[in-house]
Every structure is written in structure tokens, then in C-alpha cells.
Amino acid sequence: DAKTTQPNSMESNEEEPVHLPCNHSTISGTDYIHWYRQLPSQGPEYVIHGLTSNVNNRMASLAIAEDRKSSTLILHRATLRDAAVYYCILADSWGKFQFGAGTQVVVTP
């Protein structure tokens, strides 16, 4: 199964951008890249997903490398409510997710 590698933690100041990297060198041609986040005592929550092109939505942007072996989630202006564990996930053609360890994002006022 394809796997993802993320830093254990990242810290950001409030209202500054946060760039969360993810390596997925064994990604297959049909795998989608998904990002979810999990706040304390809650289930994971969808953030964004993409296949090849960069994607934007109201929560974040997803930048995907041309060879698709890495991607970066961009939170444009971090708020205290963005403090969570962020998971980079590869979804296979069946829709099966494999979660990694995630990145703990700490936002300081």
C-alpha cells in the first residue's frame, strides 16, 4: 500500500500562512491525494483533495508536485481554530484511505 510521510508537528503564528508538506513517493497513477484534519475528540474532517492539478477551496489550497510524489497543503491565514492534526492520505481506486501519523499544527496568538 502507498504511504505518506509528514512532519510530526508544525507551529505557526495566528493570521500567518501555514505550509504542510507531504511525501508520497510510491503513489500510483490512479491514487487521489486527500487532506483531512482532526480536532481533539472529534472525527476527521475533510479539507481538500486532488489528483494532478492544484486545487483551491474556502478552507485551503493544495499544491501537487508535477511528478505527484509530494504535495503541500496551504492554510492561507491560520486561526486558533485551525489547531489540529492534519492527515495527508492516499486514496486508491476503491476509495480506500490509508492514514499516516499526521502533522500536529500548533497556532500561537
Place this chain on the structure above:
Amino acid sequence: DAGVIQSPRHEVTEMGQEVTLRCKPISGHNSLFWYRQTMMRGLELLIYFNNNVPIDDSGMPEDRFSAKMPNASFSTLKIQPSEPRDSAVYFCASSSGQGAGYEQFFGPGTRLTVL
């Protein structure tokens, strides 16, 4: 709209007892997933269904675990007999289709403690 509903939210039981966790997916969704989350192993996919049929149960840890989906609006995960190492948070998720491009919607989870 109601999201994914799980019950109970918390369950405390003694070793050897049977435990049943319940999930109601979002109406109209045809894929359902059961996950387990522990500090040691993180989030693991246990089993998933498409159109009420189990597609992949390779993540089910052992024969003590079983899952059913008798209809499109209900699924159960049963542990019999339970053991302390089964203590974890169990999440149910659903999606509107089967494939890599579909978002999964997660429930709030059931925190299971086996004494």
C-alpha cells in the same frame, strides 16, 4: 442535514463481554467505512462496504470482530469476546460513491474501554 450518527458515544465494558457499535450513514450514501484509532497505531481501516456488501475486510484484526450492514441506513461492528487491547475510538464514515475521488464523512466516534 444530519451527519453520520454513531452510538453509543462511550462504552465501558468488562473483558469477555460482547460489544456492539452502531452506525447510521448519511442518507443516500452507498459506501460505509469502519476505522479504529489508538495512540499506538493511529487510524486504521477495519472494513468497508459498498451497496451494503463488504468489499474489503482485510483490516479486521481477528475473528472476534465482525461487521454487518443489513440495509443502506444501518451498520454494526461487533466484538465478541472483548479484550482490553480493543480499547480505542471507533469511527464510522460514509461517502456518496466508491472511488478515490470521493470525500468521506466521519461520525463523532465511539470511545470503547474494555476493563
